[in-house]
Amino acid sequence: MDLDFSPAERDFRAEVRDWLRAHVPRPLPPMDTAEGFAAHRAWEALLAGARLSVVSWPERYGGRGASLIDWLIFEEEYWAAGAPARVTQNGIFLLGPSLMEFGTPEQRDRWLPRMARGDDVWAQAWSEPEAGSDLAALTSRAEPAPGGRRLYGHKTWSSRAAHATHGFGLFRTFGTRHHGLTYVMFPMDDVVVRPLAQLDGLPGFAELHFDGVFAPESMVLGEPGDGWRIAMATTSSERGLTLRSPGRFLATADRLVALARDADPALADRAARCWIDAEAYRLHTYATARRLMAGEQAGPRASMGKVFWSELDLRMHALAMDLLGDRAGDTAWLDGFLFALAGPVYAGTNEIQRTIIAERVLGLPRAGVRR
Amino acid sequence: MNFGFTGDQLALGATVRDVLRAHCPPSELRTERRPAWKQLAGLGFFGLLLPADSGGLGLSPADVLPALEETGRACLPGPVVETAVLAPYLVASLPGLASGTVCVSVLPPGQAYAADADLADLLVVARAGGWHLVRKESVRLAPRPGVDPCRPLFEVDFEVSEELAGSVESALLAVTVATAAQLIGVARELLAVTVAYARARTQFGAAIGSFQAVKHRLADVAVAVEFAAPLVHRAALSAGGPAGAPRPSAERDVSAAKAAAGEAAGLAARAALQVHGAIGYTEELDLRFWLARAWSLSAAYGTAAAHRARLRTAVLGGGPGRYP
Numbered sequence: 001m002d003l004d005f006s007p008a009e010r011d012f013r014a015e016v017r018d019w020l021r022a023h024v025p026r027p028l029p030p031m032d033t034a035e036g037f038a039a040h041r042a043w044e045a046l047l048a049g050a051r052l053s054v055v056s057w058p059e060r061y062g063g064r065g066a067s068l069i070d071w072l073i074f075e076e077e078y079w080a081a082g083a084p085a086r087v088t089q090n091g092i093f094l095l096g097p098s099l100m101e102f103g104t105p106e107q108r109d110r111w112l113p114r115m116a117r118g119d120d121v122w123a124q125a126w127s128e129p130e131a132g133s134d135l136a137a138l139t140s141r142a143e144p145a146p147g148g149r150r151l152y153g154h155k156t157w158s159s160r161a162a163h164a165t166h167g168f169g170l171f172r173t174f175g176t177r178h179h180g181l182t183y184v185m186f187p188m189d190d191v192v193v194r195p196l197a198q199l200d201g202l203p204g205f206a207e208l209h210f211d212g213v214f215a216p217e218s219m220v221l222g223e224p225g226d227g228w229r230i231a232m233a234t235t236s237s238e239r240g241l242t243l244r245s246p247g248r249f250l251a252t253a254d255r256l257v258a259l260a261r262d263a264d265p266a267l268a269d270r271a272a273r274c275w276i277d278a279e280a281y282r283l284h285t286y287a288t289a290r291r292l293m294a295g296e297q298a299g300p301r302a303s304m305g306k307v308f309w310s311e312l313d314l315r316m317h318a319l320a321m322d323l324l325g326d327r328a329g330d331t332a333w334l335d336g337f338l339f340a341l342a343g344p345v346y347a348g349t350n351e352i353q354r355t356i357i358a359e360r361v362l363g364l365p366r367a368g369v370r371r
Numbered sequence: 372m373n374f375g376f377t378g379d380q381l382a383l384g385a386t387v388r389d390v391l392r393a394h395c396p397p398s399e400l401r402t403e404r405r406p407a408w409k410q411l412a413g414l415g416f417f418g419l420l421l422p423a424d425s426g427g428l429g430l431s432p433a434d435v436l437p438a439l440e441e442t443g444r445a446c447l448p449g450p451v452v453e454t455a456v457l458a459p460y461l462v463a464s465l466p467g468l469a470s471g472t473v474c475v476s477v478l479p480p481g482q483a484y485a486a487d488a489d490l491a492d493l494l495v496v497a498r499a500g501g502w503h504l505v506r507k508e509s510v511r512l513a514p515r516p517g518v519d520p521c522r523p524l525f526e527v528d529f530e531v532s533e534e535l536a537g538s539v540e541s542a543l544l545a546v547t548v549a550t551a552a553q554l555i556g557v558a559r560e561l562l563a564v565t566v567a568y569a570r571a572r573t574q575f576g577a578a579i580g581s582f583q584a585v586k587h588r589l590a591d592v593a594v595a596v597e598f599a600a601p602l603v604h605r606a607a608l609s610a611g612g613p614a615g616a617p618r619p620s621a622e623r624d625v626s627a628a629k630a631a632a633g634e635a636a637g638l639a640a641r642a643a644l645q646v647h648g649a650i651g652y653t654e655e656l657d658l659r660f661w662l663a664r665a666w667s668l669s670a671a672y673g674t675a676a677a678h679r680a681r682l683r684t685a686v687l688g689g690g691p692g693r694y695p
Contacts, residue, residue: 003608005372005695013695069372076694250693257686265680272679275686276602276627279693283601286374304594351583357593358586362566365581 003286005073012066013073019050020081027332031087032202037121037163040087044118054092054116057100061108062116068289075247076282082251090160091115091122093243095168095185102183102222102230110218111185123161123188125169125208126231128154133352135170136228140210142171142182148216149173149184149224154209159346161206162195164188170227181227185219199338243347244309246282252316252336253278259323259333267323274316281309300360303353310343310350317341374601376437383419384437390414391445397657400521404490405449405474412471420459420545420613426469427459431612432545436604439549443556443668446660448521450487452549453477453495460542460613461495461535462504479543479672484515484524486671495535496527502535519667521660541617544610544625547672551603551625551632557664558596558632558639564658565589565643585646592639599631623685626678633669633678640665 005013023046029036047053048062056071057063066074086092096115099108114120131138140153151171161167167186174180190213195203222230253275260271284305292298317337321328328334344350358364376384390410399406411417419435421427435456442451454474458465467473476491478484478498488494489512494505509531517524566589569580579585606628609621618624640662644651651658669675 003372003374003605009372010695080694254693257683261687268683269676269679272683272686273630276631276679276682277598279627280598280602280631282693283374283605284598286372287601287604290373290375301597304597307590307594308598351587354587354590355583357590358580362562362586362589362593364566364569364586364589365578367581367583 003283009069009073012070013077016052016074016077017081019052020077020083023050024081024083027082028084030200030202030335031085032160032162032198032204034163037087040084041118041121043084044086044088048117053088053118054096057096057112057116061112068293069286072245072247072285072289075245076250077247079247079251080254087160088115088118088121089243090124090164091120094124095122098183098221098230098233101233107218107221120166121160121164122185123158123164123167123206123208125155125158125161125167127157129156132157133349135231136177136181138170138172138181140169140171142173142184142215142220142224144173145214148214148218149182149220151184151186151210151213151215154207156196156207157205158208159205161188161193161208162203167191167208168221170231173224175225178228180225181231182224183221183227183230184215185221186213186215190214199341200335244306244313244343246278246285246309249278249281249309249312249316252313256316256320259320263323267319270315270319274312274319277308277312277315281305281312284308300356303348303356304361306347307344307350307353307357310340313340313343374604376604380434380437383435384441386414387411387416387438388441388444391441391447395445395447397446397660400446400448400657400660403448404487404521407445407447408449408471408474415469417455417471418469420456421463421469422459422614425459425463427463429612429614431607431615432456432548432610433604433607436548436552436607439552440556440559443553443664444560446521446557446560446664448487449490450474450476452546452553453487453491456549457495457542457546458493460545461539462493463613465493467492477546478527479546481673481677482671483526484517485527486517486519486522486524486667488512488525488527489514489523494527494529495539496529496532497539502539503529503532504535505529505532517667518670519663521663522667541611541613543672544606544617544621545613547625547629548603548606548610550668550672551606551628554629554632554636554665554668555596555600555603557661557668558592558599558636561636561639561643561658561661561665562589562592562596564661565592565639565646569646579646588642588646592635592642595635595638599628599635602631603628618691620685620691623682623690626673626682626685629673630675630678630682633675636665637669637675 028039031037031040051064054063055066055074058065128138142149170181171184173182192209194207196205198204257271257275260268317340320333321337391407394407394410418427419430422429458475473492475493476485476488478496480497492507496503509529511528512525515524515526569585570578572579606624609618609624611617650656
């Protein structure tokens with residue numbers, strides 16, 4: 001039991017590092033502009049050409065069949081190299097794992113390689129105006145139609161939807177609450193998209209209006225009505241390892257400590273704390289990866305990681321704002337700060353996560369249970 | 372890369388846990404200075420890190436980490452880490468060390484007082500840049516007030532001592548990691564006891580643990596402990612055993628571990644006190660021993676802020692990077 005990398009892991013790291021050194025572009029325009037979206041897609045294609053876009057996926061889908069540890073190594077190198085944010089993230093980290101687990105062989109063959117190359121870019125369509133943290137309150141419908149489903153309703157806060165080619169989400173087929181929801185993939189062509197400007201002024205998410213959008217039966221994932229279970233598997237991976245690997249926070253923390261090099265002791269102390277926390281997240285993730293590779297489930301402990309990384313990310317960027325004052329906008333730290341502010345909200349608010357931790361990890365009683 | 376404890380390491384921890392449950396119950400903390408020491412000695416606990424030619428098992432700090440965590444969980448009093456962890460690095464040949472018949476106290480650099488010095492047969496004292504071994508009969512001790520009733524502090528004075536040759540850095544790193552491991556154990560016990568109380572205590576007709584304000588506070592403690600523990604494990608791997616050398620990153624890793632473990636235990640203590648309410652603020656409730664241990668060990672071998680300052684120096688000073 002140790003923290004030493006094997007020779008094969010070291011070789012892999014060296015290959016990734018060398019490739020990134022030769023190929024990482026100058027900072028691209030923001031991915032939520034049309035120009036930036038195209039540039040980020042082109043970058044994804046370049047990554048895929050080197051079989052580096054989804055290293056942990058099987059080879060037939062464009063990956064290398066690499067271990068979780070190798071994937072973590074890739075991520076460390078990726079963010080340390082200052083490589084672009086992943087415009088394909090909703091697909092490769094959220095839908096991809098669900099397809100792998102619940103999709104038919106035909107669905108996997110059809111969608112995963114295109115996802116890995118950035119040919120298709122996926123938006124997620126879960127939240128609704130009246131179904132945020134209480135996702136099971138959603139009312140959008142997937143109604144049976146010849147050859148597939150017709151979708152009706154209103155989704156919102158749909159990340160990447162302004163430019164995405166496809167979407168995936170939960171729609172009600174029958175029943176109430178968690179029962180009778182169907183996991184549907186759909187082309188964006190007939191969806192009415194109203195982009196929503198985020199705090200940075202760019203349309204990072206959008207409202208989606210469905211008025212009979214057709215999704216063929218081949219784009220239903222799993223059994224109709226079984227969508228909640230499939231979606232929870234996705235959120236578990238979202239909260240767990242795949243959405244936010246340690247690499248991005250390690251890179252941020254290293255830049256932060258350098259930024260605070262000559263800062264006053266109180267600010268420097270905050271920087272050191274961030275460095276430690278980023279390393280803690282890394283070590284914790286290595287330990288988690290070992291358990292997952294041994295066949296264990298992430299379970300409710302994944303919520304601890306989500307709280308930890310999102311608050312770390314915000315703490316780091318808030319410190320950078322304090323260090324830079326009115327010069328923050330001259331740097332990438334300002335955009336990073338605005339992005340970090342969303343972390344405690346998306347992928348299940350941190351309040352929801354804390355309740356999950358308290359009830360399902362610690363065993364505290366649910367609210368309203370009288371003794 | 373295979374980061375986790377082995378079955379043997381966990382089994383040793385479980386054995387120590389069983390012994391401490393039987394022989395170091397909270398009632399003993401009120402009457403005994405060294406409860407369960409005899410039983411631990413019987414297990415060979417004090418020889419775990421000693422080399423074979425000193426009657427030990429030659430294990431490493433990482434091997435004994437779960438066991439050390441258990442000594443924190445049980446709030447085991449006495450100079451445990453000084454005798455079981457520091458001494459094997461500095462005075463391995465001290466007769467009676469492996470059998471647990473002697474014990475050692477330390478006055479580390481930067482600290483004013485030595486904990487449990489009245490129990491010690493041998494004191495290791497940092498003074499004026501050098502290190503001294505002081506025998507029991509040569510030392511004059513004056514008790515000083517402290518936060519932890521089971522870890523009394525003493526001002527140390529002496530005229531006769533033996534200069535300690537060689538490096539003490541490895542020993543200090545190891546005893547600091549061991550203290551961090553105890554802090555993790557203290558924090559885990561504080562959390563467990565407080566969760567149990569929050570499930571049992573009712574107000575407004577409901578268990579207080581069903582209230583979101585209480586839940587979220589305890590969830591924050593769980594998160595802090597969950598993420599401090601792997602830092603301590605890594606630091607133990609970096610510190611190296613008495614026979615080996617620390618890794619180049621050891622000082623940085625140990626400082627990260629001690630800072631995070633101290634903060635986690637402090638947070639656990641604060642939440643435990645708040646959730647228990649007034650009963651937690653009493654001398655009568657056993658909780659007080661764990662609160663005090665969280666505070667006393669957080670200060671021992673360097674405060675969190677001091678360790679973060681050291682870490683910053685190590686990171687900015689061009690030490691080993693994060694990645695190979």
